[in-house]
Amino acid sequence: MDDVIIGLEIHVQLNKLRSKMFCGCSTGYHDAPPNTHTCPVCLGLPGSLPVINRRAVEFGIKVALALNCSIAEETMFYRKNYYYPDLPKGFQISQYDYPLATGGYVLIKGDDGQERRIRITRVHMEEDPGRLVHAGTIDRARYTLVDYNRCGMPLLEVVTEPDLRSPKEARQFLDKLRTILEYLDVFDGNLEGSLRVDSNISLAGGDRVEVKNISSHKGVEKALSYEITRQRNLKRRGIEVVQETRHYDELRGVTVSIRTKEEAHDYRYFPEMDLVPLRIADWVPRVRAELPELPDAKRERFREQYGISDDHAKSLTSEIKVADFYEWVAARSDPRLAAVWIADVLKGELNYRNLTIDSFKRESMLEIVRMLSDREITDEVAVTVIRTILDRGGSPRELVESMGLKRADDDYVVQAVREAIADSQEAVRDYLSGNTRAINYIVGQVMKRTKGRADPSVAHRLVREEIERQMC
Incomplete structure (x- = not known):
């Protein structure tokens, strides 16, 4: 203009x-x-x-x-x-x-x-x-x-x-x-x-x-x-x-x-x-001696100290309470993983509900990041846990146990892959005809059967391998 x-x-x-x-x-x-x-x-x-x-x-x-x-x-x-x-x-x-x-x-x-x-x-x-x-x-x-x-x-x-x-x-x-x-x-x-x-x-x-x-x-x-x-x-x-x-x-x-x-x-x-x-x-x-670290300086420090992207650093420093929340979690876990989940997921869920960062315990976020880092839960499960805590309360580990959301073992995922392929023959034919995106439908069926407890990348690899094995 x-x-x-x-x-x-x-x-x-x-x-x-x-x-x-x-x-x-x-x-x-x-x-x-x-x-x-x-x-x-x-x-x-x-x-x-x-x-x-x-x-x-x-x-x-x-x-x-x-x-x-x-x-x-x-x-x-x-x-x-x-x-x-x-x-x-x-x-x-x-x-x-x-x-x-x-x-x-x-x-x-x-x-x-x-x-x-x-x-x-x-x-x-x-x-x-x-x-x-x-x-x-x-x-x-x-x-x-x-x-x-x-x-x-x-x-x-x-x-x-x-x-x-x-x-x-x-x-x-x-x-x-x-x-x-x-x-x-x-x-x-x-x-x-x-x-x-x-x-x-x-x-x-x-x-x-x-x-x-x-x-x-x-x-x-x-x-x-x-x-x-x-x-x-x-x-x-x-x-x-x-x-x-x-x-x-x-x-x-x-x-x-x-x-x-x-x-x-x-x-x-x-x-x-x-x-x-x-x-x-x-x-x-x-x-002047009383001045705290200001947003622009904190954003630069977050980038350098924690190795996160500029977009994440900007999002995390847009509110002092969010910045303090992130630093507490980052000091006790993988700072890059914490940045992704706080800036991209938690803030989005809070904004959707018109809530502030005070509505979520930093200890809960730390537990979620650690479970993700240790591959105890999948990304989909982590989102479910965050939403459940915001809507009903509870602690991450207790929710994962009570809702049966721990990461599925390999044998369970393989069985879900075989069942999904058997029920998705049209998608299999499309995939074999050269439509590589058809495999995403089958992966989605695997995720449904495992209630999100399968790793999507692992499910994708196993679906592809199983289809190739059945063609031999």
Whole structure:
């Protein structure tokens, strides 16, 4: 999509902190009744004074370093003035001329399969507004309720350059960013409002449109796809695309206009007089020392240390919990075999059931890999065992014993081969006539008779040998 230009503004809630950005209110509001995690500071009541959460700033520095940014020597907070029902102060404490960090980048795989560098314009800190709960869709709601529990939550805004060229690339970027954040242990992506995206999109030569507050990666991809179609249709009809802010309605799969787009001067930024500038240059070495091994570095190490493919290394490092799960199993078994079964089979079964890696015990995976390595079970049996554990529970070895799934001995397989050949004479004739793929049908019959306990490669060899023996 050469004519598509996309930039993202991602709001990351630093919800692994115990207190809010400028007050002592708990960040654990997600399951609490509305308006119960508030105080005079986060509600902006007269006479209340904000105090900066130092650990929140250190979290921000940690993220900026992981995004390859340059950290400012000094940073300061501003008031961003606008009125909205979820902003009780009438302004938001944010950053403007002196952001926390600038000039980073994230590497993603582009639509052409090549690695692309997506530049980061800036990373800055601010407080989260409250939450509006609409009775219906935003443009048709009968009424709207306000919950101020979220007010004052520490937010980190990550702003990209307009380097993305398709909705798919935007989703790739968001997936990579979320992985980095999870490795840093600064946020829980499963909590409501933890990561929200404003997408700026335009077609070459046209004005840009901002789609606000999209809460899922899939939603971003769908909203951008809709906007591309909408703007192209306007362009074809000779109608000018106007600069505006739109909302993505996930139920209807459309964007709707909510207001004309504001410019920076509309917010009347000025320094927050209740907060002093912060000199953070001296904090950086200590925060840098806290950085864990990040996804790209872990992927390279997995390839070199365990001798696995790049695709497997990428799959296994896409989530920190999966990476830790794999390393534990790999340290106690064949690492290549473990990579295949965790990346290709276990992750697929988990995704199908919408489960996480926590749903499967690493000890169970180790036992399965060891039984495969020792040729106690076949691949087909291993898949059956994994599915059974996920659906009903149990331990691998006990299931293999109770379900009679141990690898069949040679005599049993030979007998199954002879019976399958006897019942598949048409396939035998096709095979002898030159249709070599007909043998696969007979092998399938062998696998049925042995309930998957025969090794398919062994069954294939024995079928071929038995047919040739009978022809002699």
